[in-house]
Every structure is written in C-alpha cells, then in structure tokens.
Amino acid sequence: MVRYVLKRILAIIPVILLIGVAIFTIMYFCPGDPAEIILGGGASKSDVFNLREKMGLNDSYFIQLGRFMYNTFIRFDLGTSYMNGKSVLTEIITRFPRTLVFALSAMLVQIIIGIPLGVTAATHQNGWADRVCMLIALIGVSVPAFWLGLELMLLFSVKLQWLPAYGIDSWKSWILPIIVNSLHGMAMMARQARSSMLEVIRSDYVTTARARGVSERKILYRHALPNALIPIVQTLGNSFGIALGGTVIIENVFSIPGIGQYMTNSITNRDYAVIQGSVVVLSIAFCLVMLLVDVAFGYIDPRIKAQYASKKSKTHKVIRGGANSHA
Amino acid sequence: MHNESNPVAYADSNTGMPEKIKKQNQLLEVMKRLNKNKLAMAGMIIFILFVVVAILAPILTQYNYAAMDVLSKNQSPSAEHWCGTDDLGRDIFARLLYGARYSLALGVSAVVIGLIVGIILGCIAGFFGGILEEIIMRLCDIMQSIPSILLAIIISAALGNGLFNTIIALSIGRIPFTCRMVRAQFLSQRKLEYVEAAQATNSSKAALMFKQILPNAISPIIVATTMGIGGTITMAAGLSYIGLGVQSPSPEWGAMLSAAKGVMRYYPYQLLFPGLCIAIFVLALNLFGDGLRDALDPKLRN
Numbered sequence: 001m002v003r004y005v006l007k008r009i010l011a012i013i014p015v016i017l018l019i020g021v022a023i024f025t026i027m028y029f030c031p032g033d034p035a036e037i038i039l040g041g042g043a044s045k046s047d048v049f050n051l052r053e054k055m056g057l058n059d060s061y062f063i064q065l066g067r068f069m070y071n072t073f074i075r076f077d078l079g080t081s082y083m084n085g086k087s088v089l090t091e092i093i094t095r096f097p098r099t100l101v102f103a104l105s106a107m108l109v110q111i112i113i114g115i116p117l118g119v120t121a122a123t124h125q126n127g128w129a130d131r132v133c134m135l136i137a138l139i140g141v142s143v144p145a146f147w148l149g150l151e152l153m154l155l156f157s158v159k160l161q162w163l164p165a166y167g168i169d170s171w172k173s174w175i176l177p178i179i180v181n182s183l184h185g186m187a188m189m190a191r192q193a194r195s196s197m198l199e200v201i202r203s204d205y206v207t208t209a210r211a212r213g214v215s216e217r218k219i220l221y222r223h224a225l226p227n228a229l230i231p232i233v234q235t236l237g238n239s240f241g242i243a244l245g246g247t248v249i250i251e252n253v254f255s256i257p258g259i260g261q262y263m264t265n266s267i268t269n270r271d272y273a274v275i276q277g278s279v280v281v282l283s284i285a286f287c288l289v290m291l292l293v294d295v296a297f298g299y300i301d302p303r304i305k306a307q308y309a310s311k312k313s314k315t316h317k318v319i320r321g322g323a324n325s326h327a
Numbered sequence: 328m329h330n331e332s333n334p335v336a337y338a339d340s341n342t343g344m345p346e347k348i349k350k351q352n353q354l355l356e357v358m359k360r361l362n363k364n365k366l367a368m369a370g371m372i373i374f375i376l377f378v379v380v381a382i383l384a385p386i387l388t389q390y391n392y393a394a395m396d397v398l399s400k401n402q403s404p405s406a407e408h409w410c411g412t413d414d415l416g417r418d419i420f421a422r423l424l425y426g427a428r429y430s431l432a433l434g435v436s437a438v439v440i441g442l443i444v445g446i447i448l449g450c451i452a453g454f455f456g457g458i459l460e461e462i463i464m465r466l467c468d469i470m471q472s473i474p475s476i477l478l479a480i481i482i483s484a485a486l487g488n489g490l491f492n493t494i495i496a497l498s499i500g501r502i503p504f505t506c507r508m509v510r511a512q513f514l515s516q517r518k519l520e521y522v523e524a525a526q527a528t529n530s531s532k533a534a535l536m537f538k539q540i541l542p543n544a545i546s547p548i549i550v551a552t553t554m555g556i557g558g559t560i561t562m563a564a565g566l567s568y569i570g571l572g573v574q575s576p577s578p579e580w581g582a583m584l585s586a587a588k589g590v591m592r593y594y595p596y597q598l599l600f601p602g603l604c605i606a607i608f609v610l611a612l613n614l615f616g617d618g619l620r621d622a623l624d625p626k627l628r629n
Contacts, residue, residue: 018469023481030485138617142610144561146568147584147602150591158592245476249565253588264569267484279481283473290472 004298004308012291017073019283024068027276028061037270038082078277083269088277092259098168099247099258100285102177106243107236109182110189115232117186118193122201122228123220133190140187145246149180149253166255177254185242192235197228233297237290244286360622367618373611381427390418392425392578401594410600413583414590419597422578423604429490429579430608433572434560436494438552441501446548449506450536453513464510467503475500479562483571493572497559508551512544519543546623553616557609564605580605 035051036043052058056067071077078088121133153176157165164173200206201224209219251260259278266274298304361367380387390408396416404411410419452460470478483496516522517540525539564581566572573579575586580601587597 015469015472019472022469022473026482027485030482031487138610138613139606142557142561142613143606144564144581144584144602144609146565147598147605150584150588150598151602154591154595154598241474245474248476248480249569252569263480267480267570270484272484275481275484279473279477282477286474287472 001298001305001308004304005295008291008294008298012287016284016287017069019287020069020072020280021065023276023279023283024065027272028064033057034082034270034272037272072280078280079273081266081271081274083266083271083274088273091262091274092277092281095257095259095262096281096285098256099244099251099260099282102174102181102251102256102258103240103243103247105174105178106181106246107185107240109178110185110239110243111236113182114186114189115193115229117190118195119197119220119225119228121190121194122197125198130194134194137187137190137194140183140190143183145180145183146249146253148183149176149250152176152180153254168256173254173256177250177256180253181243181246181250184246185239188242189232189235189239193228193232196231197224200224200228230301233293233300237286237293240289240293241286244282244289248282357622361618364618364621366614367622370611370614370616370618373607374615377427377608377611378431380424381431384421384424384428388418388421388424390421392417392421393576394418401590401597403594404596411594411596413586413597414594419583419600422583423580423600426578426580426583426601426604427608429573429577430560430563430605432490433494433497433563433579434556434612437497437559437563438501438555440494440498441555442505442548442552444498445502445505446509446541448502449509450513450541452506453510453517454532454536454540460510463506467506470500470503471507476562476565479566480569480571483566488571488574490573490577493563493566496566496572497563501555501559504555505548505551508548509544512547513540516540516544547620550616550620550623553619554613557612557616560609560612561605 033048033052035048035055035057039047039051049058056064059067071079076089078092080087081091117133117136121130121137124130153165156163156176163176164170167173206219206224209223210216214223247256247258248260248263250256251258252264255261259282263275263278266278298308361371394417396412398416399408399412400416401414402408402412402416408418408420410423413419413422448463452463473481478500479496482499483493486492486496521543522535522539525535530539563572564579564584567574567579567581568585570585573582575582583601584598587594587601591598
C-alpha cells in the first residue's frame with residue numbers, strides 16, 4: 001500500500017505545477033494590461049511602459065512564466081495586491097482556514113443528508129418516498145445557491161431575526177451559509193447514491209442473499225450499502241470541489257472573510273494578482289483533497305488493495321460497480 | 328453535471344437492419360417513452376415557453392428594458408408594472424423577458440461550443456489512442472483539477488465582461504467534461520462487432536468515427552448536454568452576480584439579483600422574480616434531461 005500512496009503523491013506534483021502553468025497562461029494571453037489598470041485611464045504611455053518594465057511585463061512569455069513558477073512554487077510569493085500593496089499570500093493564509101472549514105462542513109452536510117436521501121429513494125423505488133427525495137434533489141441542483149442564500153437571509157435574519165445576516169462572530173452565523181453551500185452537492189450526492197444503490201440492489205448476490213432468507217434490513221445495511229458506497233466515495237473529491245467552488249460566491253453573499261470574498265472583492269478592481277493567487281491556492285487545495293480521497297479509496301477498495309498488497313493471500317468481498325473510471 | 332448516465336449500448340445496434348429504419352424506430356420509441364413521463368413533458372413545455380418568451384419579448388411588453396423612469400422607481404408590482412420597477416425605474420417584467428434571451432444565449436452557446444470541441448477531441452482520443460490520447464487526456468486532467476467555477480471566474484476576469492467573452496469563459500470548462508465522456512463511449516464501442524464490420528468494408532476513418540460510432544454513442548451525450556445547459560445558466564448568473572459576466576444595463580438575471588441585493592430589505596420583490604426565473608428555467612431543463620435519460624436508457628427503468 002505504501003507504494004500506492006507514494007505513487008499517488010508523486011503523480012500529484014506535476015498536476016499542481018501544470019495548474020500553475022495553465023492559470024498563468026490564461027492570464028497572460030487574455031487582453032487587459034495590469035499596468036494600465038494600476039495607473040488608471042489618464043496615464044501617459046511612457047509611465048505605462050516604465051511600470052510594465054518594472055513589473056516585468058515586457059519580457060517574453062517564457063521568462064515571465066519561469067518567474068511566475070519560481071515565485072509561486074519556490075519562494076511561495078503570490079505577488080502583492082496593487083490596491084493596498086499587501087502580500088497576497090499573507091492575506092490568503094489568514095483567510096484560508098475559514099474557507100477550508102466552510103467547504104469541509106458543507107461537504108459533511110452533503111454526505112450526511114445526501115446519502116440517506118438517495119438510499120431511501122432507491123429502497124422505495126417508484127414509491128412516494130422516492131418521488132419526494134428525488135424532487136428535493138432536483139430542486140437542489142436547480143435553484144441558484146446564492147439566490148436561495150439571499151432569500152433565507154431575508155427570512156431568518158431580517159424578518160425573524162433568528163440568525164445573523166453576515167460575519168462569523170458566532171457559530172450561528174455559519175448555519176445559513178453551510179446549508180446553502182451544501183445544497184448543490186447534496187442533491188448530486190443523493191442522485192449518485194440512488195443510482196448506485198439501485199444498481200447494487202439488482203445484482204445477483206443480493207438476490208442470492210434474499211433467496212437464503214437473510215432479513216431485508218441486513219441485506220440493505222450489510223450487503224448492499226457497503227458496495228453501493230464505493231462509487232460514492234470516489235466522487236467525494238468532486239463534492240469537495242463543488243463545496244469549494246460554492247464558497248467563492250456564498251462567502252460574498254454572507255460576508256464571510258474567506259478567500260472567496262477576498263477574490264470577489266478584487267474583481268471589481270481587476271486586482272489580477274489577488275484573483276490569480278486565490279485561484280492557484282484553491283486549486284491546489286482541491287488537488288490535495290482529491291489526493292486524500294484517492295489514498296483513502298485505496299484502503300477501502302479491495303481491488304486496489306489487492307493490486308498493491310504483498311503476496312499474502314487475502315479473501316475479498318465481491319464488488320460490483322464502476323471503479324474503472326480512473327483514466 | 329457530473330451525473331452522466333452509464334454508457335448505453337443498444338442491443339439492436341448491430342442487427343442487420345437498414346440504418347434508416349432502425350433510426351426512425353428508435354426515435355419513435357424514445358418519443359413515446361418521453362410522452363408518458365409527465366414531469367419531463369412539463370419541463371419541455373416550460374422550456375419551450377421560455378424560448379418563445381425570449382423571442383417575442385418586444386411584443387409581450389410595451390416597456391423598453393433599459394428605459395429609466397426616475398419618477399417611478401422602486402415601485403411594487405401593480406397592474407401597470409407587473410413585477411414592479413427597479414431602483415432606476417426600469418420595468419422589471421420587461422427586463423425579465425429580455426433576460427431570458429441572455430440566459431438562453433449563454434447557456435446554449437456555451438454548452439454547444441464545449442460540446443463541439445469536446446466531441447472532436449474525445450473522438451480523436453478515443454479512436455486513435457496512443458500519444459495523442461495521452462496528451463489530450465492529461466490536458467483534460469489539468470483543466471478538471473481547477474474547480475469549474477474558478478476556471479470560469481479566472482477566464483472571465485482575464486477576458487473582461489460581455490456576452491461573447493462570458494460564453495467563451497463558460498464553454499472552456501465544459502470541454503474536458505464532454506471530451507472525457509465521448510472518449511469513454513468510444514472505448515466501449517470500438518470493440519463492438521459493427522465497428523469491425525465497417526472496418527472490413529473499408530470505410531474511411533472519419534466515416535467510421537462520425538458516421539458509425541458517434542451516433543451509437545450519442546445518447547448519454549445528449550442527456551449531459553441538456554443538464555449542462557441548466558448548470559451553465561446558474562453559473563452564468565453567479566458570474567454576473569459577483570461582477571463578472573454580463574453586466575447592467577443588460578437585463579441578465581444574475582446581474583439583476585446583484586443589483587437587488589442592496590435594496591432587498593425594502594423591496595424584496597426585486598430579488599424574488601429574477602431568482603424564480605432562473606430556478607424555474609433550470610428546473611425545467613433538469614426535468615426534461617432526467618426524462619430524456621430514462622427514455623434513452625430503458626435499462627434504468629423498472
């Protein structure tokens with residue numbers, strides 16, 4: 001297993017580096033001159049040229065890329081915000097824990113509500129419980145989260161005054177943002193859980209268990225669910241991605257001082273260093289969580305375990321479901 | 328968006344039936360199944376309704392969506408202004424009608440562009456394999472390592488606001504997704520007998536790719552596209568909300584929400600209507616997409 005974990009960790013390094021290249025390239029080839037933006041519309045051409053020279057914007061693509069990669073990954077310097085002249089990384093470091101906790105708790109809510117919703121739907125297939133669960137899931141993917149957040153804020157903070165409308169002063173402030181941010185992923189997870197559960201329920205070993213007279217409850221929790229969970233665990237990385245992406249706009253809605261808010265505040269000023277740095281950090285965080293999921297999955301899935309296990313023979317449970325989408 | 332259905336392989340795709348008859352039967356069969364699904368039909372009707380509204384917007388309202396009227400700003404819904412007016416005195420109902428054009432344009436074009444590029448790349452990767460496949464798939468890996476909303480934000484911030492730029496920003500995130508799905512379909516189809524048969528009759532590679540394999544691999548792609556339009560519309564609204572994408576005075580629904588946020592305590596209806604429009608529109612698309620998947624893949628039904 002150590003070999004598997006090492007292999008995964010080594011594989012993530014080039015991905016992270018290439019994300020840096022991709023983000024730099026997007027910013028480089030798109031129109032918009034940072035120097036002109038900093039100096040404002042009335043600046044003379046020579047001023048703009050001098051600032052470009054100072055910022056290194058007159059160099060060729062490869063030199064600038066090299067400088068960006070060196071600064072980002074070796075010196076851990078994400079540049080400075082031109083609005084207040086502060087280091088982007090310092091700002092991000094103070095904000096990062098909030099965003100991470102926010103995204104992780106939203107992901108937790110996704111799991112706690114989404115999976116039971118999907119399993120209930122699958123075990124009551126075509127009944128009213130199925131319809132209700134799937135309707136909830138459908139509404140969850142359809143309603144824009146930030147709009148729902150604003151409406152809930154109107155109801156619970158302005159009208160009823162039960163919960164604070166913004167900030168992170170007490171644990172109560174987190175309730176609405178987490179619910180709103182988990183909605184989309186919860187709906188996705190419920191749908192995924194339903195379909196993978198349905199697939200498992202129809203498989204031969206479940207029929208066999210039924211024929212042997214195993215109780216329906218035991219079939220569900222001991223035989224079907226563990227196998228149905230495998231494809232769900234595989235998509236956990238994705239649900240973190242949804243929650244992390246969600247924080248960007250939801251933090252803006254509820255004024256949570258995380259990376260998302262930092263980024264959206266910089267958008268109106270076109271503070272490129274901030275936007276670029278935030279995206280780099282959030283993407284790396286996403287990659288690292290994907291890595292964790294992959295490693296955890298290696299321990300759960302007997303097939304991967306078997307591939308990397310030492311020669312000691314082990315007995316495996318029969319597993320169905322698609323774990324071949326790794327390519 | 329991530330719930331692409333299992334690869335669909337039709338049992339009759341390699342019977343000896345002439346292609347034309349088989350296709351008609353399939354289409355008829357799908358239509359029949361879809362017709363039975365009331366929710367899906369409701370979704371389709373709502374979607375068509377929105378399209379009609381978007382086209383007929385100038386006929387359906389006497390107001391200009393950009394015309395400001397300082398004397399009647401922030402008015403509550405009334406017989407004169409069905410959805411009230413905003414803080415510049417613009418008629419919200421008219422803005423909602425014209426806004427359907429933006430959402431439709433953004434959602435459909437971004438998904439279609441992503442689809443076309445994704446299909447081409449996916450076909451190449453899935454059909455030729457080898458180094459080409461390796462390069463394309465690794466590029467997809469990188470793109471997908473950036474959460475899609477972040478990718479849209481950074482491209483959109485770099486390109487600047489505007490309808491066309493936003494379409495580009497949203498479509499780039501769709502490419503790796505479609506590409507991966509098309510490739511998976513190709514891999515599962517490539518070894519089937521009808522492909523061998525076509526190879527034996529000396530069809531060209533392009534004909535094999537686009538005439539033989541693609542039609543057989545298309546149904547999950549159609550479903551993902553329908554669902555993708557809904558997701559893209561929500562994302563476009565999110566971009567406009569945070570100040571990217573399409574901005575005021577264009578009546579984009581997300582931009583309207585952003586403007587309404589400041590006054591929502593006093594004029595909650597300004598927040599309600601654009602949000603409802605997005606939610607209903609996207610819900611309709613998802614209902615239709617769900618129904619389409621069930622209709623195209625009888626395996627999933629019991």
